[in-house]
Amino acid sequence: MSAVAPFPGVSFFHKGQRSPLIASMGKRLVTEGCGKYRTGPGPEWTQVDQQSYAAWQRKIGFEGAEANGIPGKTSWDRLRVPTSSSVPGGRVASPVPGKSVSTAYRVKGSRWSLGYHTGADYAAPTGTPCVAVLNGSLVRHGHDGSFGDFLVLRAQGFDYWYCHLSEQTVKSGSVRAGQKIGEVGSTGNSTGPHLHFEKRPAGGGFGSDVKPTW
Ligand SMILES: [Zn+2]
Structure with a gap:
């Protein structure tokens, strides 16, 4: 069983950000049926990550501005993203x-x-x-x-x-x-x-x- 990654903070998610944690998050979104990826989740934060995350927020009952696709602590903790230690070079x-x-x-x-x-x-x-x-x-x-x-x-x-x-x-x-x-x-x-x-x-x-x- 892998550990769950703590919420890295809202400012972590911005254009140009690259991290194994983002790919790890994308895989969890796909598992939850929220992935909008055409080529699979990658380590760079993109518009598609944001769209996919918004689908997750709606799935757990968030609405309006709360479902803007930018991860917050509540939705992040519920997603249970594996810590980047399970990603090589994490x-x-x-x-x-x-x-x-x-x-x-x-x-x-x-x-x-x-x-x-x-x-x-x-x-x-x-x-x-x-x-x-x-x-x-x-x-x-x-x-x-x-x-x-x-x-x-x-x-x-x-x-x-x-x-x-x-x-x-x-x-x-x-x-x-x-x-x-x-x-x-x-x-x-x-x-x-x-x-x-x-x-x-x-x-x-x-x-x-x-x-x-x-
Ligand atoms: Zn010191």
Whole structure:
């Protein structure tokens, strides 16, 4: 059984957006008898996706502006789109599903030892699931005074550091995008529960950080 993808947010669905999640959504719409595709659902958000999604919204009783074909959380959750971890090379929208960045990368400040923030923070209550952002493998786990309990996901030539965890659910081996690997906490040098998410070239030390995109 595959996991269900959390709602990625209304702004995710726009012209030019490409994601395995959109193809995954299209397949579910076809299964529900709502697909209007001539050539099958693809990863790019198109007018046909919107028409198909509108048919789904009408099927579950939405009317008028509520059946405009732009996914909302209620209709999305009812569609039960499989998480992109079931799609080869899949990716997820956030390392903490449903949460967005609370403190950005490279913000300057004296509370950071290099004078700037080396990752992106996702504030969330202790115990909130953290997921692998890409298919890859956990190559390191441990504890230190700054990063607290941490995990390192290696994928596509980079290391993704998950820090201040309260729980390390998986510590080593292969993981898939969207798979839960730990839980948000406030271990180490932290002022409150959040995920510090940092990206470095594979094997890179502290200070080799790059913009945490994936
Ligand atoms: Zn941070």
